[in-house]
Amino acid sequence: MRENRNIISVVRSLLSAGFIFSAAVLGIAAVGLRPGVKALSEYYAKEPIEVRRPLKEFDISCLPSFESGWVSSNIPPDEIETDEYAIIRFIREQGEPREVVLFVTYYSDPRSKVPHTPDVCYRQGGAVVKEMKNITIDIPELARCPKVKARLLLLQQRTYNQVVIFCFYADGQFKHSREQVRWMMGKPGNRYVYFSKIETVSSYPIDGSPGPAIDICKRLFREAVSILISEHFPTKEQLKR
Amino acid sequence: MSNQQELTSNKVAGALARLVILLALFVWMFRPELTGTISNIAKSSERVHVLVIPLMILLLTYHHRAALAERLSKCSLWGIVLLLIGLALYAAATWPFNYAYVHNVAMIPVLAGIVLVTCGWGVLKFSLPMLLLVMLAFPIGSRIYARLIIRPETYTIAGSAATLARLPGVDTVVRGLDIFFESDFVSGVVALGESNRGAKLLLAFATIGVFVVFSRSRSIWRLIVVGFAAVPIIFFCNFFRFFCWAVLEIYAIAAPAGMLARNISTTFSLLLAYALFAFVSSAGLNLFVDIEETARSQETTYA
Numbered sequence: 118m119r120e121n122r123n124i125i126s127v128v129r130s131l132l133s134a135g136f137i138f139s140a141a142v143l144g145i146a147a148v149g150l151r152p153g154v155k156a157l158s159e160y161y162a163k164e165p166i167e168v169r170r171p172l173k174e175f176d177i178s179c180l181p182s183f184e185s186g187w188v189s190s191n192i193p194p195d196e197i198e199t200d201e202y203a204i205i206r207f208i209r210e211q212g213e214p215r216e217v218v219l220f221v222t223y224y225s226d227p228r229s230k231v232p233h234t235p236d237v238c239y240r241q242g243g244a245v246v247k248e249m250k251n252i253t254i255d256i257p258e259l260a261r262c263p264k265v266k267a268r269l270l271l272l273q274q275r276t277y278n279q280v281v282i283f284c285f286y287a288d289g290q291f292k293h294s295r296e297q298v299r300w301m302m303g304k305p306g307n308r309y310v311y312f313s314k315i316e317t318v319s320s321y322p323i324d325g326s327p328g329p330a331i332d333i334c335k336r337l338f339r340e341a342v343s344i345l346i347s348e349h350f351p352t353k354e355q356l357k358r
Numbered sequence: 359m360s361n362q363q364e365l366t367s368n369k370v371a372g373a374l375a376r377l378v379i380l381l382a383l384f385v386w387m388f389r390p391e392l393t394g395t396i397s398n399i400a401k402s403s404e405r406v407h408v409l410v411i412p413l414m415i416l417l418l419t420y421h422h423r424a425a426l427a428e429r430l431s432k433c434s435l436w437g438i439v440l441l442l443i444g445l446a447l448y449a450a451a452t453w454p455f456n457y458a459y460v461h462n463v464a465m466i467p468v469l470a471g472i473v474l475v476t477c478g479w480g481v482l483k484f485s486l487p488m489l490l491l492v493m494l495a496f497p498i499g500s501r502i503y504a505r506l507i508i509r510p511e512t513y514t515i516a517g518s519a520a521t522l523a524r525l526p527g528v529d530t531v532v533r534g535l536d537i538f539f540e541s542d543f544v545s546g547v548v549a550l551g552e553s554n555r556g557a558k559l560l561l562a563f564a565t566i567g568v569f570v571v572f573s574r575s576r577s578i579w580r581l582i583v584v585g586f587a588a589v590p591i592i593f594f595c596n597f598f599r600f601f602c603w604a605v606l607e608i609y610a611i612a613a614p615a616g617m618l619a620r621n622i623s624t625t626f627s628l629l630l631a632y633a634l635f636a637f638v639s640s641a642g643l644n645l646f647v648d649i650e651e652t653a654r655s656q657e658t659t660y661a
Binding site: 126127129135138140142146157233237242244245304305 | 364367368369371372373375376379380383384386387390433434435437438441442445448449452453454455456457468471472475476501502504505508512515516532533534535536
């Protein structure tokens, strides 16, 4: 008799509206949520878009500060997961720092993983991070966004120190972290998707000041970015078509 | 059995029946994420603590069973809201955004919703540590984790190198993530060949902390103090692991210590985490003791 009462009580508790509704929600989600969202993602999948002009044709004569006194050379890439890149080393005989490198990669496959940022991969290569912070670089040539937020790293290598300035340019916007780029890639709206990592690197002596190296990196970054946007990267209008 | 006891036992049985059914649906819904979490355990020693998390949750539930039964209340429809929030988060993390970690984290509001809809607010409050343990079981994406740990890893390695250099006859140099040492007897490198080598077990230390702290009823002040102490404890244990490892490497003169040094230092650091969390959560400060004794005696009364 008492057992029957217990069973009736348990069954009655299973008939509460809240429980039935919750079970229905979870059941429907288990059956339909994943396929439904997958179908949506396939229908609205973004497409790759080519650069307007290949990065290998990057015109260094358009960099006013590096026109004279500097010798440029291309550096072969190392595990960059894209065929669209420009890695250019500028060397000079006089003045400090002697060397600065421009490193630009372009990705347009919507399934592309956003690459490791220098703060992660330089450490794997043996560098010790001395400082990392956000900086703002003025680029008056850019009408839409004359102030670009980028990331500055000071790294200690075995016999010298390094300055790295980098940021991403994703779907026509500057972003300084991987997560921001991933957000841009997912954000609905555009039909096409791309992102690029723009990095400048220079070095200074172990006991020296990073000031001149930071200045040269900023200058190269500023001049390269305006060329990349005006001649190479797709325009915002192209993304929408 | 008195009517009151029968009523309570029926209430518990009803809540358990609802909970089991909804949890079965939960497992069905999240089976890819759950299997992914389990399969990750084998891929990295960093995730081994996930093996004991279900056991910890069962132990906590068993330990607090009386208080949980006492707090059973009418189910709350807010649970459905939490369910929907969790499912919406899951959907959004599939499309338009693609975040594997958020897929996993979406399970937390769904679980909280299930507890709320079956057992009410009182039980949900008591289940928060268990939900926290579930959250600590989810692997953070390797690229995100690599970025998050830059500072702790850098400080840990630099701190370890500086401390090692104080040992008699030992010189150290940090290159990247490795400490190169030279002593009177031997020279070599610490931490070669392990990803996240300077911050590998942070989540394991945190898991131990959550289990130890919530294994008994604590006052809210105690929880706040432990909450503040948790981060330094976790980083200290991380440093201790690295330092122990280095000491073993340096003084294992006869043969390279290899995996043995790593395993010994890991075991010591996990024990240290247990001891430190146990100390901070049980140290007999007058501020906490009275309130905690009251809470415990209440719990005993319910049992």
